[in-house]
Amino acid sequence: MTIQYVMHFGICVRDLDRSIRFYRDGLGFEEALGLEISGEPTATLVEIPELELRAVYLDRDGVRIELLHYPSPGTVGGAEARPMNQPGLTHLAIRVDNLDDTIAKLVPLGATVLEHTRVHEDAFDAHIIYLTDPDGTRLELIQTPNDPTRP
Numbered sequence: 001m002t003i004q005y006v007m008h009f010g011i012c013v014r015d016l017d018r019s020i021r022f023y024r025d026g027l028g029f030e031e032a033l034g035l036e037i038s039g040e041p042t043a044t045l046v047e048i049p050e051l052e053l054r055a056v057y058l059d060r061d062g063v064r065i066e067l068l069h070y071p072s073p074g075t076v077g078g079a080e081a082r083p084m085n086q087p088g089l090t091h092l093a094i095r096v097d098n099l100d101d102t103i104a105k106l107v108p109l110g111a112t113v114l115e116h117t118r119v120h121e122d123a124f125d126a127h128i129i130y131l132t133d134p135d136g137t138r139l140e141l142i143q144t145p146n147d148p149t150r151p
Contacts, residue, residue, distance in 0.1 A: 008057060008064040009089065013135050014079065016054055016069035018110055022133055023065065026109040027094065029058035038072075048073065065092075079136035081114060091130065091138035099127050099143040110134030 013019040023029040034056045043051045052072040058065050069075075084090050096102040103113055110133065117130040126144035133139060 008066045009092075010066045010068050011133075011135070011137055012068045012070070012075060013133075014069070014075050015134065016056060016067060018134055019067050019069075020056055020058070022106070022109045022111070023058050023067070026106045026111070027060065027139075029060040029065065032057040032059045032064065075135075079132075079134070081112075081130070081132045081136055081138050084138075091140050093140040093142060095142050095144070095147060097143065099129060099141055102141055103129070103131065106131065111139075112136075114138075 011019075020031065024031060034054070037053045037055070038051060042053060043049050046053070048070065050072065051070060054069045054071065056067045058067065082088070082090065103111070107113065111131045114130040114132065117128075119128050120126070121128060121144075124144050124146045126142055126146075128140060128142050130138050130140055
């Protein structure tokens, strides 16, 4: 068995156009392609009977996200930030050159700032905060001159 590459991460959204604006205009992702799918075999694959699905792929820095919108049967659940200790994908981390400028750009596009999470990490001289996209997906914004994850 050989893994060829990671293709994408999927994010379910309530309003596809709003989410495209958020990720494209706010975070600099570029629209790659879109799909409209209904019925089988996708209904079986995603375990949603009688579905209508609109998906848009967005690329940035070698990362591809897939925004998934279900006109039918719609979305379920709230749009609150998931607890960080809940199993599953917890967040997307994004390095920025100016935390406050980035926040000011994202809030009008639907971000919710989790101000109580703002910290300064002395070891990396990092200013870090969480916010959520319009549907509650956590984004970690990191402003640091000394990124420990990059050589």
